[in-house]
Amino acid sequence: MMSTPRPGEAPEVAGRTSTPKDHRFRGSLGRFATGVAIVTFDGATKRHGITVNSFTSVSMEPPLALVSIARTAKAHDELAGRPFTVNILGAEQRYLATHFAGRPGHEPRWVEGATAPRLAGVLAYFECRPWAAYDGGDHTLYLGQVVDFDYRHGDALAFANGTYTTIPDRELGMEDLL
Structure with a gap:
């Protein structure tokens, strides 16, 4: 029998089947446009x-x-415990x-990276050493702790509403404003 979670705890999901509400939750999440990456x-x-499509910077x-x-x-x-590269797709x-x-x-x-393999020609990459899980x-x-990175200019691959789309490159990026 599953127990009711206390505030701040996640509910148990073992043996759980998908419900219409789950589909609505997934659909709601899909409204948030994300970039596409390969680890x-x-x-x-x-x-x-x-x-x-779930990648984020955490700390500078x-x-x-x-x-x-x-x-x-x-x-x-x-x-688990292995170096990895986050490859951002064009x-x-x-x-x-x-x-x-x-x-x-x-x-x-x-491409043989210094820490982990990466894919050739990607829009950006972040080679990482494991930090925590x-x-x-x-x-x-x-x-992961980023130990090497780089980027190129070009349009980004994005995902929203269950389909791929494009985010156009602008000549003046945020990195040029800092």
């Missing part, structure tokens, strides 16, 4: 990539980034998003 890392026996000093990975993702358990790289979301297509081109319900929140 890459070397596993015990092979190289992995996981498409994510030290530089920290966070990704949220579903516990059901095939590579979820192997990511608008022309939708094929990479679908490839690493479970619909393989064109083989990606890899936190329970996030049906996800794990992996926090």
Whole structure:
């Protein structure tokens, strides 16, 4: 029997089935436009990539980034304690998003990073050393310390309302204003 959560605690979800309210919650979350990224890392026996849209910067000093990975993702358990790279996709790289979301297509081109592998030609990348991992319900929140990064100009790939879209590049970015 599931107990009622106390304030500040997440409800139990073991054995839970999807309800219409769950679909409304997911649909409501989908109204928030996000960028599209791929988390890459070397596993015990092979190289992995996981498409994510839950990525955020956490701290400038030290530089920290966070990704949220579903516990059901095939590579979820192997990511624990391993260096990883967050690869931000350009608008022309939708094929990479679908490839690493479970619909393989064109083989990606890899780059050997100093800490973790990354994908060639991405809009931006953040190589990270593992910093911490936190329970996030049906996800794990992996926090990494950024040890290398770079970017290029170009339109960004975004996801909103269940579909891919483009966020146009502007010549004067925030980094030029600081």
